Amino acid sequence: MEITSHQFKKTASLKLRDQKVQSALGKAKGKFVVARERAVKELDNLEEIRQAAADMRSHCLENLDSYLEEWEKNATAKGTVVHWAESAEELNSLVVEIAKRNNVKKIIKSKSMIGEETGLNRFVEGHGIEVKETDLGEYIIQQAGEHPSHIIAPATHKSKDDIADLFAEKHQTPRLDDIEALTREAREILRPHFLTADMGITGANFMIAETGSTVIVTNEGNGRMTTTMPRVHVAISSIEKCIPTLDDFALINRLLPRSATGQSISNYVSMTTGPKREGDRDGPEEFHVIILDVGRTRVLGSDLRDALRCIRCGACMNHCPVYQNIGGHSYGWVYPGPIGSVLTPAYKGIENALDLPNAATFCNQCGVVCPVKIPLPDLMRKLREKQFMRNLRPFAERLGLKVWATLAMQPFVYSILTRTLARIGKLIGGKKRYLRKFYLVGSEWTKQRDMAAPQGRTFREIYGERQNLSKKEDVR
């Protein structure tokens, strides 16, 4: 997917004023936040489980090469064909190679964010192979020619009316007004494709080293169809998704659905180990897994490595006050919200996503809900530091910081300056004691807010006078 994060500010402003987007975001916030809170109450030892999950993920990353080798050994023993890809192009080409070798004309696809990263659909379609997204949200945005705005609910920015119009146009059917009816129509349109597709592509939530399995957690049933009906199944994954054992999966699976959608467990958990066995009457003849490393090892060797613990639940963005008001498209790449603000510069280059780590208040609403305790504000701060060190911040900002710091190191000059500012500010504030407009510095403040005028004296001088007074009294 091409990156448009440099348009963050402009897009965010547009989204803030877009009534439709605001209404959709409001609905989503209410559902996701409330649902998660209810679901985690079922875990009386939530913090203990979170810590164990964070430790387990860190342990995985520290030993990632060993676990991947173990996973590959066990997967291969069960007939899985394992591929490794070092670039988006390599992954896309591998998929097309497998498809061509197997005379694939039609592919059904269950959600994959890695597929979004690499632009898989467009590449495959460019080779004359039909690709049908089957997750309802992904299907909707595929029809609309858009990118997902959320990693769990890709069409969250679209209203029922948008979707009704879209279906009427694309399906050439009478326009439906009812959400259930729209869902049913999508089911009926997609069902024949499930039955006739030659190949299925899924992502993988996890790869379990102990058994050589891949796991997907889904709700709609399209994931199960995609892994069972076609004669070839390709799962695309990335290196950091490997976890050691089945018990580790059970642990993390207590947190993933609760954090994502507020469910105790997702409707379907599908654990695939190899292709069809002898005697099986359903299942693919070939099962391929492609393991991707684009940017992951670079992040692994950096001070941002904690971000690789991510299990893609979406809780951080659901709870982020910034995301809640600007939506996913503002972030300009595959992953929005706090995790996107870290991964986008980490994977696509810091200079290509300058706004993202800066457009945060560091409220830490994200860090508190992250099931694997990723210190997201700290990682965003590290990115700000890298920007600063590479002189990527605007000149005015660097100058302002330098001036501020220099003054703050000089208490005497500082005290005089602040005294003066306090008086001038109070004067300008006038009787109403409010400043209405800043020019240059801080002008973005006064576009939407007044600023209370300073009270007129600094604490330092008040305290100083008090000390002098009491000294005089002592002398007396």
Place this chain on the structure above:
Amino acid sequence: MSARENILSRIRAANKSAGNAGSDSARVAGRLSNPVLGPRPNLDWDPEEQFIRKSVASASTIAQTDSMENVPGLVNQYLTESGLPRSGVCWGEFSQLPWAENEIEMEFRPATGDDKVGVTGCDCAIAETGTLVLLSSPDQHATSSLLPETHIAVVRKRQILKTMEDVWGFLRERPSGLPRQVNFISGPSRTADIEMTLVYGAHGPYRVHIIIVND
């Protein structure tokens, strides 16, 4: 060097530069041979009661009986009350039950896109989350619980385990190891992709009916 070699060596280099000693093979081997059981929440409930509670909460319906012979009758009752056709496909393990006697046309084969009802058993069930566990095999067709609009699952009470971790013991003891697919099913298929509104019957079954047999 292949992509595989490149990636693995980059991982090792990255971990070294992050100050780790590199992969601790003893620890890895230890964890793989003695999997770590993580912290679990309070499990102070009766498995059957919890299973029923969570299944109902995920929009499945429940019937209970104390004999396998009663299952076809209960299926007839359910299909009639729901206005559904009294025919379908079923796993082979139930072929000896009195289906015809209970006015149900049952075929013992994988489901196709035209079958409206699929009857399956399960390998075990998870009480904590109201989940059915179905392993794929020559006799346990994955399509039967997926393609039809109605999925009826027969669960023996003694198959109900407390947590997912308890399922692993059962899986690890299988001489043939893991089958192609282990499916954990917790209710009818659903989606909330349109305006966050929950709708049942996305691509999988619209409804799941669970018959618990206490024999």
Place this chain on the structure above:
Amino acid sequence: MRVGLFVTCLADLMRPSIGTSTLKLLENAGCEVIFPMTQTCCGQPAYNSGDSENAKRLAKKLISEFADVDYVVVPSGSCAGMIKEHYIKLFESDKEFLSKSEWLGARTFELTDFLVNVLRIENIESSFQGDITYHDSCAGLRELGIKEQPRKLLSKLQHVAIKEMPGAEQCCGFGGTFSIKYGDISGRLADLKCEEVEQSGADTLVLGDLGCILNIEGRLRRRGNSKTKVLHIAEVLAGENLGDETPK
């Protein structure tokens, strides 16, 4: 008990009544309050902007200014959090200042936390009365666990009723330089907070961080609301600045 007062750069410049209120509360409770006159800034603006060099310089200065006290009290969750939680991150590879930061961090408290958990204040006398609602500033809440402490203190005031907002814990949109870099988004968050404040039915909003005060109050006034008062908890507890006079 020698209690150092770090008044914060913002309060010093904009709203010294927060400082004088804090001083009054501490002295009434029997503390010997030390105010290092050379104090300026804890370094947070530089730290959050990625300028760790200047952040370190300011941090070292503060650390040396407060080297000779038993406690440091700060009427701000974010500045207290900077000293308690972030100095150790700033100096993680500097043995000398890491240990000094640990020493200082252990002794640094946000004001309400100090009053409740260290001084264990029983009585508060204040002339403040009315219906209030409380905004939980993010750093105080999530870094320092400040939630019950201000409410406990407010409940000791006789003629004060607390009307909680459902979104009391939601960020107000200040975020330091975020408010002037992303004014649109910041303004929207402030707006949402103002709506909650107005819907609560309270006539005063009380909170513990001046950054949030300036942000929310600024948006309230721009929205045309000149009635709702916005006060720092120190002011409420000390009975100061209730009628908009400059403290003497």
